[in-house]
Amino acid sequence: MNSYLFSTLVLLAFIFIINAASTSSAPKDGFVIPYRFPWLTQCNSTWGQILMGDKTICEVGCLMSSTAMAIAGSNIIITQKDGSKVTSDPQTLNTWLQQNDGYSNNE
Numbered sequence: 001m002n003s004y005l006f007s008t009l010v011l012l013a014f015i016f017i018i019n020a021a022s023t024s025s026a027p028k029d030g031f032v033i034p035y036r037f038p039w040l041t042q043c044n045s046t047w048g049q050i051l052m053g054d055k056t057i058c059e060v061g062c063l064m065s066s067t068a069m070a071i072a073g074s075n076i077i078i079t080q081k082d083g084s085k086v087t088s089d090p091q092t093l094n095t096w097l098q099q100n101d102g103y104s105n106n107e
Contacts, residue, residue, distance in 0.1 A: 037073030040065055040089050047091035053103055057090050068093040 042048065042065040048058035057065065071078070071088035078086050081099040086092045097103055 037069050038089075040069045040072070042090060044090070047089065047094070050091060050094060052094055052097075057094060061090055061094070064093060064097070065090045 042061040043058040049056050051057075052061055052064065068088045068090045071093065076088065078088050078092050078096050080086060080092070080096060
């Protein structure tokens with residue numbers, strides 16, 4: 001995997017979350033969650049058996065699935081290579097990473 005690209009994606013996702021949390025107005029009695037994040041498990045039957053390199057999303061897709069949740073919860077749309085626009089989930093993020101050299105050395 002191209003660790004620079006993937007690390008950048010993870011960092012950007014967390015920056016969006018932190019920025020939103022720090023700019024939201026929290027009530028006096030607690031913290032406000034700025035976004036509602038979908039629950040996207042890596043072993044979901046829709047994408048769990050899809051390959052990321054030589055292993056499946058279910059086997060090694062924890063960080064990628066978490067990043068997909070952060071992107072989806074932040075309402076960021078993924079534009080695939082064919083120009084289609086899709087919401088983020090482990091399958092669509094994996095496809096985007098594969099199309100944009102997000103993985104290297106079959107890792």
